[in-house]
Amino acid sequence: xxxxxxxxxxxxxxxxxxxxxxxxxxxxxxxxxxxxxxxxxxxxxxxxxxxxxxxxxxxxxxxxxxxxxxxxxxxxxxxxxxxxxxxxxxxxxxxxxxxxxxxxxxxxxxxxxxxxxxxxxxxxxxxxx
Numbered sequence: 137x138x139x140x141x142x143x144x145x146x147x148x149x150x151x152x153x154x155x156x157x158x159x160x161x162x163x164x165x166x167x168x169x170x171x172x173x174x175x176x177x178x179x180x181x182x183x184x185x186x187x188x189x190x191x192x193x194x195x196x197x198x199x200x201x202x203x204x205x206x207x208x209x210x211x212x213x214x215x216x217x218x219x220x221x222x223x224x225x226x227x228x229x230x231x232x233x234x235x236x237x238x239x240x241x242x243x244x245x246x247x248x249x250x251x252x253x254x255x256x257x258x259x260x261x262x263x264x265x
């Protein structure tokens with residue numbers, strides 16, 4: 137399916153997008169906001185450095201599509217369906233696997249209400265990966 141902007145994303149373009157997306161800084165920004173045009177403008181600018189000419193809308197659309205595809209592949213996998221698979225599953229699992237797990241295990245408590253040792257343990261875990 138051609139996306140808005142006309143041309144399909146090549147494997148290398150998707151890999152570059154995922155590489156940028158895997159940047160902790162970009163992930164934190166994406167997790168914290170819905171209005172993310174500025175973030176995707178940064179992503180598009182970084183793709184430009186790889187010689188990939190995509191605008192922020194194309195980047196956001198591809199990001200949303202990959203995320204959606206990942207989530208449906210992941211839930212199929214979780215329910216034992218192995219035939220549903222996707223090309224960049226492992227790369228996306230490295231980025232999204234931990235965030236969906238963390239979200240599921242997070243309670244409604246605010247971060248600041250937790251004992252300090254929890255927060256420290258969490259940040260140590262994050263820096264290993």
